[in-house]
Amino acid sequence: MEVNSILKRRMRELGLTQDELAEQMCVALREITGRQGAVSDRTVRNLLSGRTKRPSGRTRVALEHVFGCPVEDLGFRPPRSTAQKEDDVLRRTFVMSAAGAVMPPDLTAPRRVGSSDVRRLEVKFAAILDQDHKYGGLVSTETHASALAGEALSLLQRGTSSQRVRSNLYACAASFTSSALWAAIDGRRFNEAQRYLDRASTLAAMSGDASIQFRIWSHAGSLYRHLGRPIDALAANDVARGLPIARRDPMFASLGHARHAAILGLTRDSVAVERSIGRAQSAYANADLESPRPAWMQAFFDQAEIESLALTAHLSLGNFAVAESHAHRSISLLRPHMVRSRAIATARLAHAQLGQGEIEAAATTAMSTGSSHPRVTRMLDLFGSRLRLVAPHSSVLELWNEYIERRRDDL
Missing domain, CATH: 1.25.40 (Serine Threonine Protein Phosphatase 5, Tetratricopeptide repeat)
Structure with a gap:
């Protein structure tokens, strides 16, 4: 048996161990089929060792969902025709689930989009956040978040809604896109991150939601910091710190100052670093920790x-x-x-x-x-x-x- 060096390399690029890949494949199957997947570390060992040369059915679809490419690009043989039929069924199931609820029978009748649709998207956003904090930087997180942004925008096109719901849907789309942006930054896929940044900032402006605007500009500062561009990073983070929400809520101000300190470290200005850390600590001490805040803020800061x-x-x-x-x-x-x-x-x-x-x-x-x-x-x-x-x-x-x-x- 010949070791699948291509799959091994791709796992290394995504930062996945065998156990983590098995878990990600189970997550993918649950998202696609609505049922818990049954992928074990033994399944992954067989894929890596070359014992499994032609993954089919649920294994194939889960692999393609995690890595975002056909299994042939992962070093496997193309599927047999019977396996392909099952894969096609699973793919259709996934496409329907990624696009949202099943379309109503009368496609000409406008659907009323309401708060329940927004809440459903918010639950999915919480799952994205949880996945990010466990693994971080995965292509699968990036592509899933981007697909959910498309789902939020498709609701705007398929139905009627109030101005408040429309703003919330744009905010959801911006939130998902900002998570795709962060996954790309975290995985050091900076070209993709720049594209998400441009899209996310537009959606955030259309939503009118200051908290998601703060998140996106703060992410922009992180992107430029990782690229070694401290001047651009400071400018982007200044946009975040200058938003009204950072003046109203000390928690946002604290995050802005703390990220400013990390950027200033690249400029070798120790006095400015200490000043920003002190401001972050002071603002955090003045924040009401029990006040309701966006899920992304509560999850990590x-x-x-x-x-x-x-x-x-x-x-x-x-x-x-x-x-x-x-x-x-x-x-x-x-x-x-x-x-x-x-x-x-x-x-x-x-x-x-x-x-x-x-x-x-x-x-x-x-x-x-x-x-x-x-x-x-x-x-x-x-x-x-x-x-x-x-x-x-x-x-x-x-x-x-x-x-x-x-x-x-x-x-």
Whole structure:
């Protein structure tokens, strides 16, 4: 049997372990068929080992949904005709479910779109947020969120609605598109992210919803920060911080200041970084934590995120001891569902320890990340490069090289 190196590579690009791919395939089948999928890690092992050369039926459709391409592009043989018929049925089921409810019998009669449609989309948005915090950066999250944005917009075209419902539907479409934008940023697919940014900002403006406008411009700041363009990042984040909602609600102001600190770290302005962190802490202390806020804000922003952004800023400044203290505080405060954030903070902690010459502790920390997220993978690659520079002939480097080999074999 010949190992499917193409599938293995694609899993590595998406940051998926075998268990994570199995879970993502189960999620895809549940979304497509309405029933719980039954994909195990053994199924994935058979796909990777070459034992399964021609996946069919639900396995095939789930793979295509997760990776966003035909299975032939994943290193498999084309389907037999009988399997193709079953796949076509499943695809039609998915297309109908992705487009929303079944069309009414009389296609000429306008449908009344109301608050219940908005609530149904909001439930789907919550599921997108949950998936993002568990895995982050997946192409499947990006494409699913984009499809749901299309579903929200199709409701506007298929029926009549009040002005309030229309605004809410535009806000839903903007929210889904902003999640696709963030998934692309998180997965380091920056060209796709730029396209989502342009679309999301237009939808947000049409919605009139200040909170989603804040999210999108804040994401724009993050995009430009990851691209190494701090001036553009500061300008985008200034748009977010200048919105009325950031003046009315200290929680939004706090997030804006904290992300500003992370960007300012790239400019090497330590005074401005400390000022922004202080403002973020002060605004957070003045916020009413019980006030209702958008689901995306409630899902991730708290003191742990402020510490994480302060960690990012001080790493950029080379203040490794300060960065380490922020890392420990962030990790201790993270809520259980923040799996992706925990892995990223742990990888950054390893860099902070290595920067202080704590070679053994740093390597131990780095090897405990337990994630194949694209950003984590990149940080670990950088960690290995720096470890080879500071300890080229050490036993720690030998252990690190062994760990990297095992990690590659597991993907």
